[in-house]
Amino acid sequence: xxxxxxxxxxxxxxxxxxxxxxxxxxxxxxxxxxxxxxxxxxxxxxxxxxxxxxxxxxxxxxxxxxxxxxxxxxxxxxxxxxxxxxxxxxxxxxxxxxxxxxxxxxxxxxxxxxxxxxxxxxxxxxxxxxxxxxxxxxxxxxxxxxxxxxxxxxxxxxxxxxxxxxxxxxxxxxxxxxxxxxxxxxxxxxxxxxxxxxxxxxxxxxxxxxxxxxxxxxxxxxxxxxxxxxxxxxxxxxxxxxxxxxxxxxxxxxxxxxxxxxxxxxxxxxxxxxxxxxxxxxxxxxxxxxxxx
Amino acid sequence: xxxxxxxxxxxxxxxxxxxxxxxxxxxxxxxxxxxxxxxxxxxxxxxxxxxxxxxxxxxxxxxxxxxxxxxxxxxxxxxxxxxxxxxxxxxxxxxxxxxxxxxxxxxxxxxxxxxxxxxxxxxxxxxxxxxxxxxxxxxxxxxxxxxxxxxxxxxxxxxxxxxxxxxxxxxxxxxxxxxxxxxxxxxxxxxxxxxxxxxxxxxxxxxxxxxxxxxxxxxxxxxxxxxxxxxxxxxxxxxxxxxxxxxxxxxxxxxxxxxxxxxxxxxxxxxxxxxxxxxxxxxxxxxxxxxxxxxxxxxxxxx
Numbered sequence: 001x002x003x004x005x006x007x008x009x010x011x012x013x014x015x016x017x018x019x020x021x022x023x024x025x026x027x028x029x030x031x032x033x034x035x036x037x038x039x040x041x042x043x044x045x046x047x048x049x050x051x052x053x054x055x056x057x058x059x060x061x062x063x064x065x066x067x068x069x070x071x072x073x074x075x076x077x078x079x080x081x082x083x084x085x086x087x088x089x090x091x092x093x094x095x096x097x098x099x100x101x102x103x104x105x106x107x108x109x110x111x112x113x114x115x116x117x118x119x120x121x122x123x124x125x126x127x128x129x130x131x132x133x134x135x136x137x138x139x140x141x142x143x144x145x146x147x148x149x150x151x152x153x154x155x156x157x158x159x160x161x162x163x164x165x166x167x168x169x170x171x172x173x174x175x176x177x178x179x180x181x182x183x184x185x186x187x188x189x190x191x192x193x194x195x196x197x198x199x200x201x202x203x204x205x206x207x208x209x210x211x212x213x214x215x216x217x218x219x220x221x222x223x224x225x226x227x228x229x230x231x232x233x234x235x236x237x238x239x240x241x242x243x244x245x246x247x248x249x250x251x252x253x254x255x256x257x258x259x260x261x262x263x264x265x266x267x268x269x270x271x272x273x274x275x276x277x278x279x280x281x282x283x284x285x286x287x288x289x290x291x292x293x
Numbered sequence: 294x295x296x297x298x299x300x301x302x303x304x305x306x307x308x309x310x311x312x313x314x315x316x317x318x319x320x321x322x323x324x325x326x327x328x329x330x331x332x333x334x335x336x337x338x339x340x341x342x343x344x345x346x347x348x349x350x351x352x353x354x355x356x357x358x359x360x361x362x363x364x365x366x367x368x369x370x371x372x373x374x375x376x377x378x379x380x381x382x383x384x385x386x387x388x389x390x391x392x393x394x395x396x397x398x399x400x401x402x403x404x405x406x407x408x409x410x411x412x413x414x415x416x417x418x419x420x421x422x423x424x425x426x427x428x429x430x431x432x433x434x435x436x437x438x439x440x441x442x443x444x445x446x447x448x449x450x451x452x453x454x455x456x457x458x459x460x461x462x463x464x465x466x467x468x469x470x471x472x473x474x475x476x477x478x479x480x481x482x483x484x485x486x487x488x489x490x491x492x493x494x495x496x497x498x499x500x501x502x503x504x505x506x507x508x509x510x511x512x513x514x515x516x517x518x519x520x521x522x523x524x525x526x527x528x529x530x531x532x533x534x535x536x537x538x539x540x541x542x543x544x545x546x547x548x549x550x551x552x553x554x555x556x557x558x559x560x561x562x563x564x565x566x567x568x569x570x571x572x573x574x575x576x577x578x579x580x581x582x583x584x585x586x587x588x589x590x591x592x593x594x595x596x
Contacts, residue, residue, distance in 0.1 A: 122310055122313050122314070125310060125573075125576060125577060125580060126314065126531075126573055126576065127530065127531035127532075127534040127535050127572075127576060128531055128535065129531075129534065129535035129538060129539075130534065130535075130569065130572060130573070133553070133554075133557060133569075134317075134318060134321055134322075134569060135321070136557070137321070137322060137557040137560075137565060138321040138322050138323075214439045217439070217441075218439065218441055218535070218539055221441055221539070222539065222542055222554055223554075223558065224554075224557065224558070237441075237442070237445065241445055241448075241543075248449055248453075251445060251449065252449075255442050255445065255446070258439070258442065259437060259438055259439070259442055262437070262439070263436065263437035266436055266437070
């Protein structure tokens with residue numbers, strides 16, 4: 001494992017890689033802003049004031065107002081909460097559904113894994129956005145369905161990762177000895193395999209987190225996201241896009257926030273992959289995978 | 294013989310996949326209450342009696358298995374049904390929308406693959422040139438920038454600030470935006486592979502002989518790069534479908550993406566079923582083709 005890694009991201013010495021530091025800083029900044037921001041901002045993200053619509057950034061409204069006179073900064077902060085929720089929630093749902101189903105199937109053994117992964121193969125062929133659209137079409141709009149749809153669309157990747165690590169661990173010597181000693185699959189799974197695949201799964205979650213965020217923003221942008229009033233970044237972008245001529249700041253603020261946040265999260269996720277992922281040798285030549293749709 | 298078996302397996306799997314997706318789409322759409330008649334009721338103040346009558350007309354009052362059988366029967370007869378919202382045969386709508394989607398999808402694919410091959414070859418031959426920088430720039434570009442964000446900024450800059458082109462119906466901007474995205478996903482892997490190719494014996498010999506760079510590229514590197522890029526393109530498919538869909542909506546292009554979205558917004562079952570099935574079919578076929586290409590280029594994994 002000491003060999004030189006050929007990963008997509010250039011390996012600069014230690015943690016001091018400036019891109020990683022800046023990314024971490026920005027993510028922390030957004031998290032703090034989402035938590036503390038609402039206490040500091042005087043404006044209500046939902047308060048409309050048609051007298052001050054499309055106001056340019058200034059002393060009163062730091063980032064200006066949108067087409068309904070709502071404060072862009074306040075909406076940006078409210079949107080940050082929602083965006084982080086979608087990222088974390090989506091990754092969590094993908095994790096529970098993907099790794100949960102995948103590992104249970106493998107633990108049961110027999111023909112079950114073949115059937116389950118056959119189904120996973122089926123779903124995986126469809127483009128993620130189509131799966132999300134189909135799920136939203138059937139579940140209806142709203143925060144819950146969107147979260148669920150985004151999470152489920154990424155579940156197959158967790159299933160694959162858990163299977164890959166499972167197969168590798170099952171061939172290892174310590175599992176072979178545990179089996180020789182007569183321990184059951186469940187015991188081996190919980191005592192030996194689970195701790196060993198945690199790293200790979202955490203990495204996968206970190207990689208999927210920004211993808212969930214972008215998918216949600218695309219869905220919101222298409223008008224299928226949470227409720228029309230909810231200040232999500234995708235919805236802010238799509239609402240303000242129609243009036244980009246008069247109020248470009250109202251489009252650019254959420255757009256830049258979205259781009260920088262997802263980029264930062266991708267960079268951190270990739271960093272984590274290089275650090276933690278025991279599968280990295282297998283995918284050493286795989287370049288930094290794409291985050292976006 | 295082995296290849297024939299592999300081909301048959303692929304075809305069988307693909308067929309099974311399309312059938313499974315059809316079933317999935319049909320029943321998923323009907324899990325949640327609220328059909329097209331409800332949408333009309335809200336929009337047009339239908340009375341309960343009118344709504345019931347409309348449901349009867351559309352066959353939505355029949356039990357699900359019967360509806361499913363009717364749909365499959367129609368499909369087998371080559372009928373996609375009638376869109377409730379557009380009041381037109383779904384087949385006609387799709388035929389009308391396909392050219393737009395094909396132009397955008399194919400155009401951006403060709404642009405993206407060409408760009409990726411050009412940059413990868415340039416960077417492999419001249420590692421210190423601007424090509425090498427561009428490989429990284431395009432790669433990071435596609436990681437950092439969702440296509441709809443790029444498209445929007447493009448609209449703001451080129452259409453609104455500079456006034457160069459109209460926003461709606463513009464086809465060049467979407468092609469460039471999706472193409473850049475595709476190039477970014479391919480270029481890094483392609484570059485890695487070509488770096489090995491340039492250090493291989495035949496390329497070194499050719500360079501030592503003083504073969505002209507253009508000759509070197511056309512006869513020695515392109516034959517390696519082009520099929521490789523096509524085989525790799527399986528990984529960009531899902532991005533291509535998603536990107537085309539979003540760009541169509543953003544630029545107001547009358548393609549399959551816009552049609553699907555309108556169908557979903559209006560809960561127009563026949564339309565959504567047809568477009569989703571069509572998109573799934575396209576993805577499955579293209580995936581099968583790239584897999585096949587992969588085995589033709591590098592038969593090792595299949596054996």
